[in-house]
Amino acid sequence: MSDADWLSASFNHGWTYSQRIAAVDAGRGLVELLAVYYTHSSRDVWQQRLQAGQIRLNGELVRLDQLLASGDQVCWQRPPWLEAAVPASWEVIFDDGDLLVVNKPSGLPVIPGGGFLDHTLTGLLQRRCQLDGESRLPRPVHRLGRFTSGLLICARQRETRAKLSAMFRRATAGDQGCKKIYxxxxxxxxxxxxxxxxxxxxxxxxxxxxxxxxxxxxxxxxxxxxxxxxxxxxxxxxxxxxxxxxxxxxxxxxxxxxxxxxxxxxxxxxxxxxxxxxxxxxxxxxxxxxxxxxxxxxxxxHAHRLLDVPYRKRLHGFTACSPRRLQMKTER
The missing domain is CATH 3.30.2350.10 (Pseudouridine synthase)
Incomplete structure (x- = not known):
């Protein structure tokens, strides 16, 4: 990929994480529960965030630890953070105005998570739709790991997404679904x-x-x-x-x-x-x-092939060309 095919590292606008306190957790401390709900950070780190003014309780800024009640709303206002550079282009395998199948590059997250908020496939699709004046946003119906390349299916219509998502969920559990070959x-x-x-x-x-x-x-x-x-x-x-x-x-x-x-x-x-x-x-x-x-x-x-994908009363098959290291000698 050229430099133009990458989204440079940049700061996002931060994010607010919200948690409603369940009855079973009533009477426990704010810092204690934050460490329970968000295990990526220790109690000491949550104490520092509390003192830095990043925590709100029922809409009010709090800086001191306190006991919580059932139904309390706890919000963590995470400050903007630097998101790493990611690939920003992909090959379109199929697009009929509803179903969109792309060959996702390795290194591009599909959805927010793992330190990424804006630098994701869903975020980039949203930007393209805004630039093109397209009102229907293609949304993924299944997931691939950030460093797994290959076939990813998206759909614009809610009904199509629902049907395909249900099919992939059944396939996840081992029920009959499309064939996934890597x-x-x-x-x-x-x-x-x-x-x-x-x-x-x-x-x-x-x-x-x-x-x-x-x-x-x-x-x-x-x-x-x-x-x-x-x-x-x-x-x-x-x-x-x-x-x-x-x-x-x-x-x-x-x-x-x-x-x-x-x-x-x-x-x-x-x-x-x-x-x-x-x-x-x-x-x-x-x-x-x-x-x-x-x-x-x-x-x-690399997600190389998807077979028997049900769409519009037909079974479809898709293939995404593999990266060079995953190609056989006869394919080069």
Whole structure:
């Protein structure tokens, strides 16, 4: 991409986070509950924000900790912060005025979160609509991680979004839905063969992590890290893996997912000894880095094909050209 294809780092206008106090939390302290609701910051940090005048209680600025009552409205007025530069262009795969399918570049968040508010695909789509005078904003019907490139479906009409979102939710749980096929660059694994399709059924579960509180991991590896993990949080997950090309320093894999669990491909490939090259969090033998978060990048993962997408009484299929590192030699 050229410089013109990037949105430069810049400050946003800040954001107000709001929380209504439930009856079960009545009588607890303001700073204590802020640390409970927003685990990314410690009680000491919330105390500093309170004293800096960033917290309002029922519309009034407060600077001293106090006990809360059921129904109280707590607002944190987060000051403007610097958002990193992101790719700002993408290939349009399909657009009929309602359905919009794009090839999202790696590095571009889909929706606000993880330190991003304006520098997102949804934010950029909104800007384009305003510049073009278009009243109907295309909104994503599913998600891709910031550093996952490839096919993302958006829709302008509310009814279309509702139908497709429901389909993707069913597919996430493993019910019948569209077929999702990815490409991934992984560490070489001689147990994965070109003439075989490997099936991975390792469940996924949350476990403790020092930087973000909880992360999703393979159930087997979570027991190594958190023996008290509740079994009720275990999610079934199903992936299939096929070796497309064995390289001197990597395996090019095709991964189809029948469920859509958080970070499923990264977790499943690590579980079978094929972690993504450059993945800072999920490593060999179920090892989870305490110095990385799920939102950190460095790996190559691409949503290559979506098949059997129901739209206007037909099943549609879409393909997004892979980045060069994820192309087979015969495709270059």
């Amino acid at each position: 490409r991934a660059l992984a560490h070489r694994n001689l147990n994965v063969h070109c003439d075989e399709v490997a099936t991975i059924r390792v469940p996924i579960v949350q476990t403790a992590h020092p930087m973000v509180g909880k992360v999703w991991v393979a159930a087997d590896s979570s027991r190594q890290h958190d023996s008290k993990q509740s079994e009720s949080r275990v999610l079934t997950a199903l992936s299939t893996v096929r070796l497309l090309e064995r390289r001197q320093d990597a395996d090019l894999l095709e991964v189809a997912i029948q469920t859509g669990r958080p970070h499923q491909i990264r977790i499943h490939l690590a579980a079978i000894g094929s972690p993504l090259i450059g993945d800072p969090l999920y490593g060999f033998d179920g090892q989870i880095s305490s110095a990385a978060t799920p939102g950190d990048g460095g790996y190559c993962l």
